[in-house]
Amino acid sequence: MSFTSFNFLAFLFLVIVIYYLVPKKFQWAVLLLASYGFYLSTGTNNLIYILFATVFAYGSGRWMQWLRDKGQEQIKALGDEATKDQKRDIKKAVNKKVHTVQVLTALVILGVLIFVKCSDIFATGLNSVFGMFHWDVSVPVVNIIAPLGLSYFTFNSIGYLIDVGRGKHDAEKHIGKFALFVSFFPSIVQGPLFRYNDVGAQLGQPHKLEYKNITYGAQLILWGCFKKLVIADRVASIAGTIFSAEFVAGDFTGTQVFFGVLAYSFQIYCDFSGGTDITRGAAQMMGIDLPVNFEQPFFATSMADFWRRWHMSLGAWMREFVFFPIMLCKPVTAVSKAARKRFGPAAGKIVPSVAAPFVVFFLIGIWHGITWQYIVNGLFNATIISSTVALTPTYQKLGKALRVNTEAFSFRIFQMLRTFTLLCISRIIVKAPSLGDAFRMIKKMFTDVDLDFFLGNNGDIYKYGVSEKGMTVVIVGILILLVVGILRERGMKIRETVAQQGIILRWTLYLLLLAIVLIFGIYGPSYDASAFIYGQF
Amino acid sequence: MEKILEILTSIRGDIDFEKETKLIDDGILDSFDIVSIVAELCEEYDITITIDQLEPENFNSAAAMLALVNSILDEE
Numbered sequence: 001m002s003f004t005s006f007n008f009l010a011f012l013f014l015v016i017v018i019y020y021l022v023p024k025k026f027q028w029a030v031l032l033l034a035s036y037g038f039y040l041s042t043g044t045n046n047l048i049y050i051l052f053a054t055v056f057a058y059g060s061g062r063w064m065q066w067l068r069d070k071g072q073e074q075i076k077a078l079g080d081e082a083t084k085d086q087k088r089d090i091k092k093a094v095n096k097k098v099h100t101v102q103v104l105t106a107l108v109i110l111g112v113l114i115f116v117k118c119s120d121i122f123a124t125g126l127n128s129v130f131g132m133f134h135w136d137v138s139v140p141v142v143n144i145i146a147p148l149g150l151s152y153f154t155f156n157s158i159g160y161l162i163d164v165g166r167g168k169h170d171a172e173k174h175i176g177k178f179a180l181f182v183s184f185f186p187s188i189v190q191g192p193l194f195r196y197n198d199v200g201a202q203l204g205q206p207h208k209l210e211y212k213n214i215t216y217g218a219q220l221i222l223w224g225c226f227k228k229l230v231i232a233d234r235v236a237s238i239a240g241t242i243f244s245a246e247f248v249a250g251d252f253t254g255t256q257v258f259f260g261v262l263a264y265s266f267q268i269y270c271d272f273s274g275g276t277d278i279t280r281g282a283a284q285m286m287g288i289d290l291p292v293n294f295e296q297p298f299f300a301t302s303m304a305d306f307w308r309r310w311h312m313s314l315g316a317w318m319r320e321f322v323f324f325p326i327m328l329c330k331p332v333t334a335v336s337k338a339a340r341k342r343f344g345p346a347a348g349k350i351v352p353s354v355a356a357p358f359v360v361f362f363l364i365g366i367w368h369g370i371t372w373q374y375i376v377n378g379l380f381n382a383t384i385i386s387s388t389v390a391l392t393p394t395y396q397k398l399g400k401a402l403r404v405n406t407e408a409f410s411f412r413i414f415q416m417l418r419t420f421t422l423l424c425i426s427r428i429i430v431k432a433p434s435l436g437d438a439f440r441m442i443k444k445m446f447t448d449v450d451l452d453f454f455l456g457n458n459g460d461i462y463k464y465g466v467s468e469k470g471m472t473v474v475i476v477g478i479l480i481l482l483v484v485g486i487l488r489e490r491g492m493k494i495r496e497t498v499a500q501q502g503i504i505l506r507w508t509l510y511l512l513l514l515a516i517v518l519i520f521g522i523y524g525p526s527y528d529a530s531a532f533i534y535g536q537f
Numbered sequence: 538m539e540k541i542l543e544i545l546t547s548i549r550g551d552i553d554f555e556k557e558t559k560l561i562d563d564g565i566l567d568s569f570d571i572v573s574i575v576a577e578l579c580e581e582y583d584i585t586i587t588i589d590q591l592e593p594e595n596f597n598s599a600a601a602m603l604a605l606v607n608s609i610l611d612e613e
Contacts, residue, residue: 084612166588166589167589168589304567308564308567319568323568324568324571324572324588324591325588327568327572328572328575328586328587328588328591333576333579336576337576337580340576340580353569353572356572389569
């Protein structure tokens with residue numbers, strides 16, 4: 001059931017009607033039933049995974065809570081005469097046990113994700129090792145189809161376990177409400193990821209029907225449909241053609257590669273952020289506020305800035321649960337301390353700043369898929385970010401020496417174009433049919449330029465499934481995105497601003513957007529709207 | 538307070554740490570800065586700041602960081 005299908009919209013409408021009709025104390029149950037119903041529609045076997053993650057994470061959370069409560073009781077039992085040392089020893093012992101439970105449970109839940117995503121790769125690898133030694137054994141290679149949203153509910157569950165382990169919040173007592181946190185249907189397909197003390201608590205609370213939530217939510221859904229149906233699905237054929245094995249096997253120019261990666265950049269942004277808008281809009285209609293996942297990523301002035309604006313919930317997860325723990329772990333701080341003493345404060349900063357991005361981006365690479373292309377892309381991003389941190393003092397000195405006005409608008413444009421170029425390289429690495437093709441395409445993009453192609457003089461630009469009229473729709477669509485992006489960058493809250501307008505202007509804008517989606521959206525019997533790019537992760 | 542301000546300015550000389558009260562909430566400090574600040578505070582005061590203490594409210598202002606350091610010193 002795709003988010004942009006009539007079935008989903010009808011399902012959502014029905015759920016929202018029931019949600020507000022039942023007594024408020026049962027609202028969570030309506031959402032849980034709807035979530036399991038939605039999840040069952042993706043395949044009955046998938047339910048096993050989500051049930052396992054739910055029961056396991058719930059049980060472990062309760063266990064950690066029990067250990068913490070027991071520790072508190074021990075401290076209480078000591079009374080006022082307890083010394084600081086005694087209290088600290090009890091806390092230390094409790095933390096140790098909690099840590100063990102936390103790590104073991106997280107490893108089991110993560111183990112399922114790794115097993116599902118990598119069992120075929122491990123089996124093939126093992127078989128090659130057996131072959132090398134001429135052993136007559138083999139492991140069956142089974143390609144397990146990952147259930148929908150596996151990465152998302154795994155990461156949310158692990159985040160919950162770490163937070164409970166750290167004592168950030170208490171473990172949820174109600175298994176039904178916890179099950180809803182793991183399976184909330186609007187966010188199961190492609191996130192955003194969220195924390196229990198933020199969204200989990202909202203899911204279990206009663207919500208009253210509010211005009212603002214319904215209208216703002218509906219607007220966000222419409223905006224998401226505009227991005228997905230009018231832009232992403234329209235340009236999909238361009239990237240699909242140019243990054244196909246047949247196309248790359250032939251004679252192609254660097255300009256065609258640039259055209260392909262340009263189309264793909266807009267496709268993936270509109271597809272993913274459009275999907276997130278639909279998710280957030282659906283949740284808002286139920287009075288639930290999900291975290292923002294995108295903040296105009298094309299306005300980023302560096303790759304680090306881009307990753308702060310793109311898939312922000314994954315970035316926040318990685319920062320909290322991977323980046324900080326690595327940066328603050330004893331070996332890294334010891335190396336950093338030694339470097340600071342030996343080579344000065346700058347070196348002390350560089351050592352961990354180089355180490356952590358490599359681990360984070362390696363993991364992000366693997367999260368997308370265990371292929372050399374994703375791993376190389378992860379390392380490419382980490383290299384850029386690490387070197388930026390390491391070379392910032394040099395850049396600043398160079399800028400001063402060359403008297404570059406880093407505050408100027410033109411410098412910002414230069415930074416944005418530089419970031420976009422690096423992003424194009426990153427996209428080609430993962431989208432090309434193979435890593436070798438990717439390198440060849442990147443090289444051609446910079447060396448084989450044919451301006452006539454973009455000027456439309458030879459009509460080549462319209463040979464990739466988007467006609468001249470279709471291209472006009474795409475360009476106008478992107479211009480609308482650009483204007484909205486600029487306004488947001490300037491701090492304008494679009495929906496609030498529109499809501500303040502008179503009824504005629506307001507409804508003209510709503511109906512215009514609806515008309516654009518209905519008239520210019522890509523539909524048709526052969527069209528598979530379910531294929532949200534990030535749904536596969 | 539002066540010592541903290543000195544540490545913060547050595548890491549990010551472009552920020553007015555005496556005035557800013559939303560260093561994290563407004564995205565003025567990034568994660569690399571936080572790690573550098575934590576490392577410097579640990580070194581200077583001979584304390585251990587754990588991941589649990591990496592909360593925005595502990596790093597939103599110089600005063601909040603001082604309060605964090607003092608609370609750790611008290612506990613230790």
